[in-house]
Amino acid sequence: MDKLIYTAMTGAKATMGQQAAVANNLANVSTTGFRAELHRLRAVPVQSEALPTRAFVVDSTTGSDFTSGPMSQTGRSLDAAINGSGWFAVSLPDGSEAYTRSGCFKLDENGILRTQGGLEVVGDSGQISIPPDNSVEIGGDGTITATPLTGAATATPVARLKLVNPPEADLVRGGDGLYRLASGEQAQADETVRVGGGYLEGSNVNLAEQMVSMISLSRQYETQMRLLSNAQENDRSATQVLTAR
Numbered sequence: 001m002d003k004l005i006y007t008a009m010t011g012a013k014a015t016m017g018q019q020a021a022v023a024n025n026l027a028n029v030s031t032t033g034f035r036a037e038l039h040r041l042r043a044v045p046v047q048s049e050a051l052p053t054r055a056f057v058v059d060s061t062t063g064s065d066f067t068s069g070p071m072s073q074t075g076r077s078l079d080a081a082i083n084g085s086g087w088f089a090v091s092l093p094d095g096s097e098a099y100t101r102s103g104c105f106k107l108d109e110n111g112i113l114r115t116q117g118g119l120e121v122v123g124d125s126g127q128i129s130i131p132p133d134n135s136v137e138i139g140g141d142g143t144i145t146a147t148p149l150t151g152a153a154t155a156t157p158v159a160r161l162k163l164v165n166p167p168e169a170d171l172v173r174g175g176d177g178l179y180r181l182a183s184g185e186q187a188q189a190d191e192t193v194r195v196g197g198g199y200l201e202g203s204n205v206n207l208a209e210q211m212v213s214m215i216s217l218s219r220q221y222e223t224q225m226r227l228l229s230n231a232q233e234n235d236r237s238a239t240q241v242l243t244a245r
């Protein structure tokens with residue numbers, strides 16, 4: 001009896017965790033550069049001195065879906081999308097690096113290139129500063145070229161985006177949605193990563209697939225709750241039989 005309760009109880013709890021992950025994917029279906037979370041249920045035996053007759057069900061985060069999202073042309077000079085594999089590097093407030101696929105950048109009041117969330121975009125030589133009164137163009141290799149809006153229209157390279165491409169297995173997603181190396185180190189720049197200026201990469205979340213998954217998880221949860229109700233009813237019936245004797 002209690003084996004059924006263990007399985008159904010922990011299964012219901014893990015299913016709720018999966019529903020939260022699917023809900024997060026659905027909430028980010030329009031988020032630039034978002035990578036869908038992947039989750040699976042797995043059984044874990046309960047370790048004890050007795051016989052291994054009990055098992056918990058746990059929600060196992062298997063990682064992220066690293067397939068590329070759809071590209072859309074924006075024509076905005078500070079937008080950039082990575083073609084194929086690779087990541088933009090950004091600097092966190094504590095000085096460490098994180099990585100993102102979202103290339104929707106902006107300039108602050110000091111001309112520093114930042115993400116829409118306010119984090120500094122890392123260049124090959126550190127901070128990226130754009131001179132005032134200049135138009136900007138991002139090249140295929142991440143080179144940022146500035147051209148004065150007045151006077152001699154001479155294009156001058158001012159910086160280059162730090163583009164990295166570490167093994168996907170070495171990346172972990174943080175609570176802020178950014179990725180980091182599991183070792184805590186900084187990834188090395190990769191010269192082979194290519195960028196498309198004036199483009200943005202959309203989320204790779206498949207809306208229809210996630211909706212079907214949410215419906216399936218809801219049915220799983222209902223089934224597990226019915227099992228708990230059946231276990232309670234069986235226990236009640238067994239108690240009545242024993243007391244009747």
